[in-house]
Amino acid sequence: MAVRSEREQVVLVTGAANGIGAAIAELAVARGHRVMLTDVDEVAVVSRAGSLGSRAAACVLDIRSPEGWTRAFEAAEADFGRVDVLVNNAGITHTGVTRDLRSRHHRDIVEVNLLGTITGVCAALERMTAQGHGHIINICSMTSFLPLPGYATYCASKYGLRAFHHSVAIEERDGPLDFTIIHPPSxxxxxxxxxxxxxxxxxxxxxxxxxxxxxAQAVVDAIATKPVEVVFPPLAGRVQRIAGVFPRLMRRVLPLAEARGLRRRERLLPHPATDR
Ligand SMILES: NC(=O)c1ccc[n+]([C@@H]2O[C@H](COP(=O)([O-])OP(=O)(O)OC[C@H]3O[C@@H](n4cnc5c(N)ncnc54)[C@H](O)[C@@H]3O)[C@@H](O)[C@H]2O)c1
Structure with a gap:
């Protein structure tokens, strides 16, 4: 099988209308890749792809929908011939402590972040194995290592995603696919x-x-270098990864971090009287 150079990759990105996904799509196009931007927000994703020129195209995709995944892969194959790299980036949160969120909020988070991503990985496994190559990059979170107040179900979805990701990567170790998981911080x-x-x-x-x-830089670099796992920041992220294993330690440290977060948040909030 011919090895494709970095410049020839076809990349399908989920949640590409905004935020990290939009930045990944923009940088991937700038580096010479062709990108199928997908998002549940059709108007926004069409507009985003339109701003990136002929190496980009758009397709509506709610990652919870197996039929939507089939349509998105077919759209990429029709426009660009194949999908070499899947970047599973789409994700949501509902803010609030556990007792304040409604059950539909808890369900939403798991259905998008965990089940939606699993649905995409299953779709990609089948199609990429059939074509004989492929790279699945899952965007997870540093919260997959840390039990954080205010993020219980979000953390749970990302803990689950990390466990799923590595389990599948081990199952597929003798196959033709590559797997990378990337954990952004805030x-x-x-x-x-x-x-x-x-x-x-x-x-x-x-x-x-x-x-x-x-x-986005770490994600697009990973298309070429195929790391197993990337944490942010590189050093502090490694410390956080280990610390999260010790819940007694977390119970002592996190209230201090939370107090610091409250102070910094207060400074970052707009203050109309002084901002005028
Ligand atoms: N922003 C952060 O601080 C942060 C930190 C760690 C990890 N992450 C992760 O990075 C990823 C991207 O987050 P972001 O900050 O760019 O978020 P964002 O809210 O800026 O953008 C998310 C995009 O996903 C889309 N989306 C939402 N539900 C969808 C669905 N069901 N199907 C398809 N698309 C859907 C939205 O329309 C939006 O365009 C998420 O997986 C998130 O959990 C974000």
Whole structure:
């Protein structure tokens, strides 16, 4: 089988209308890839793809829908001939502590972040194995290592996604596919704005946040280098990964981090009287 150079990849990105997904699509096109942008928001994704020129196309896809996945792969194959790389990026959150969220909020988070991504991986496994190559990149979260207040079901969906990802990668170790999982920290997108509006998510502001373009750089680099797992920031992320294993330690440390997050969030909030 011919090895494709980095410039020849066809990349399907979910949740590509906004935030990290939009940044991934933009950078991938800039690096010479061809990109099928997909999103549940059809108007926004068509407009985003339209701004990226002829190496980009758009298709509506709700990642919870198996039929939607079939249509998205078919659209990419019709426009670009194949899908070499799937970037499973779409995700949601509903802010609030567990007892305050409605059961439909808890279900939504799991249905999109975990079941939707699983549905996409299953669709890709079949099609990419049939074509003899493929790279599945799942965008997860540092919360997959850390039990965070204000994020219980979101954390659970990402813990679950990480376990699923690595289990499948091991199942498929003798097959033709590559697997990468990438864990962004707080990233300045619509999701973080949503969290800014709710003090129960203050922990998100305890550490520095990243621009979506920085996460996109790691993702698009991974198309060529195929790392197994990427954490952010590289050193502190490794410490967090280990710390999350110890719940007693977390119970001591996290309230301090949460208090710092509350202070930093307060500074970041717009203050109409002084901002004029
Ligand atoms: N922003 C952060 O701080 C942060 C941190 C860690 C991980 N992440 C993860 O990064 C990924 C992207 O997040 P973001 O911050 O760019 O979010 P965002 O809210 O800015 O964008 C998410 C995109 O996904 C789309 N989407 C939502 N539900 C969908 C569905 N069912 N099917 C298809 N598309 C859907 C939305 O329309 C939107 O365009 C998510 O998986 C998120 O969990 C984000």
């Amino acid at each position: 990233t300045r997108t619509g999701m973080l704005e949503q969290e800014m509006a709710d003090p129960s998510c203050a922990i998100a502001f305890a550490e520095k946040s990243y621009a979506p373009q920085r996460i």
